[in-house]
Amino acid sequence: MMYAPKSGGVKRYLMAKRAWLQKRRPDIQHSLVVPGPRTQVEGDGLVTIAAARLPFGDGYRMPASLTKWATILQTLQPQIIEAGDVFVPGHAALEAGEALGVPVVGFCHTDAAALAALHFGEWAEAPTFNFWAQAYQRFDHVVAPSRHIASRLEEAGVERLTVQSLGVDTELFHPSRADRARLFKRLGLSPDIRLLVFAGRPAREKNIESMIDAVERLGDPYRLLLVGAGKDARYSSQVIVHDYERDPIKLAGMIASCDAFLHANENEIFGLVVLEAMAAGLPVVGPMRGGVGELVDATVGQLARVADGPGLAEAIEALFARDLEPISKAARHRAETRHGWDTTFEGLTRLYSQLIAQRPATRPLALIA
Structure with missing residues (x-):
């Protein structure tokens, strides 16, 4: 749900991954499912699901229909799903993964408890942390982009955890x-x-x-x-x-x-x-x-x-x-x-291949993020 017209690092990571997979791993079919103004396939594997805009959210949208998200994810028939948050998209990914019998990975892009404390006060941190912890414990595997967030996930009781740092386009930023x-x-x-x-x-x-x-x-x-x-x-x-x-x-x-x-x-x-x-x-x-x-x-x-x-x-x-x-x-x-993107995505594809191998499937390799 952190994908929006003016969003930052999460969107850049997702778009960099799509470009890298198209160039380096054309054997992988990658679908990107994100909130948008309407439900449609925009082409090249980009699927938007209608969601209301957040007030003062600078273009961000709040997914509301768990059933719609889970249904669309199942329709795409992936072999592995990467969820970018633990709210409606994340819970829909877990439901779809269970229905399809495929692994679901949670990529931790946000410390929800720290944000809750900042925006609502210290009283909000503990209940948000408990929700955050319980959600990430349900994933087959969790990816943390830093040791900082990995330690928070370990504190939350997450055991199936990998630290994989993000990267940068060193030709663009030069x-x-x-x-x-x-x-x-x-x-x-x-x-x-x-x-x-x-x-x-x-x-x-x-x-x-x-x-x-x-x-x-x-x-x-x-x-x-x-x-x-x-x-x-x-x-x-x-x-x-x-x-x-x-x-x-x-x-x-x-x-x-x-x-x-x-x-x-x-x-x-x-x-x-x-x-x-x-x-x-x-x-x-x-x-x-x-x-x-x-x-x-x-x-x-x-x-x-x-x-x-x-x-x-x-x-x-x-x-x-x-x-x-x-x-x-x-x-x-x-x-x-x-910090080249090659290091990031080679690490992720190795991890995801291992998770898929633990649940053999006959369909062509497909990834949803």
């Missing part, structure tokens, strides 16, 4: 796309400005206010460019807001043209946009906690002890007190050598 002079001219910035960037959804968990607070504390010559994330942000003279960028090439060029990437979500499951920034040759400032803390260290950026305004400001200053050129090169090198 330092060669940088045109700093052009971007600075378009934004009306002088060459001596130190430009940090964040790209993502305008969601509370992204902790955008702390990023704004950090650059306000620092003052000149620091500026923060918010791409997509500035819709509901408190505006400041230190902040430049840019609309959601649909063109991936333009987005890659914009990121590569900045001086450093800033991230402030301490509960990030993985942080795909961090990899994109690293692939573009940007040092990263981010929190020690969560998935971002697993991707960033002193070699490729600067970690903040606390992801509030003062903590981020301290880390930003510490980064720019160093020589950025070797850090930029190290960030690019790490993205290239550790």
